Amino acid sequence: MSVAESLVEGAPLAELSRRARWHVINTVASSKAGHIGGPLSAMDLLVALYFRRLRIDPAAPDDPDRDRFILSKGHSAIGLYSVLALRGYFPETELATFDHGDSRLQGHPDMLITPGVDSSTGSLGQGLSSGAGMALAAKRLGKDFHTWVMVGDGEIEEGMVWETVISAPRFGLDNLTLIVDLNGLQQYGWPAAPGDRFDRSEPMGHVDLQKVFTGFGWNVLTIDGHDFDAILTAYADADARRGATGVPTVIIAKTTKGEGVSFTRGTYKWHNGVATPEQLEIARRDLATAEGER
Known part of the structure; x- marks a missing residue:
């Protein structure tokens, strides 16, 4: 049984998240380039989605009836x-090939070369529109797959996001x-103000997103x-709401950038950023992950 198979077999989600977080910081350090804070904040959401919710089969990544992400x-x-x-x-x-010239794992997802990637992304603000198109296509074709989209709170400053929220x-x-x-x-922002959680002002920290999405007709879960x-x-x-309510859902997940390290x-x-060898040691202890498990 492979490591991946053994992890799928009932592994606790927290264990999977710790291991994935280690891959993030160790891989970026090895490749000398990459993002850290956003992948770490999203990790628990991604692990729960891929290991407990999405209807997918890694052996059939192009299954037309699969859920999309x-x-x-x-x-x-x-x-x-x-x-x-x-x-x-894969x-x-x-993962050691991340961001190399001939790698399937480029610095931004590429649906043409990477198994399991449903949409090429990188130009911020466009993913929700693509997801809406997939969801609409499913409706028109009589398919019952579910399309999930993840955005960042800085990203939703983009106007294109809100055009899709409205439609x-x-x-x-x-x-x-x-x-x-x-x-x-x-990455860049205003200085922290009273009420902000961290060392810069929150992109959407002074907006009541629940009321905004509710006002546009979405089911909102915080x-x-x-x-x-x-x-x-x-x-x-x-x-449970898929195919039953006619209303899209938004999950507003309050997270911490760089969580886990x-x-x-x-x-x-x-x-x-790229962690130094000394920082990798700290991260390994924080995540209780042995380097040999790589």
């Missing part, structure tokens, strides 16, 4: 790749779920994005 914040690709590797889409050892309820896209990784930091029970409950709720947690400068 779009990582709209494509700069967090190494987080997605780490989960795809653990899920069995060997964990392939999705008009099309009755109850087979579309948006996950907002509300990690409170972006959760702790690092609480697996809350995550799984929200995913089940969103799935002490020196990256809640620090805007670790939006990206």
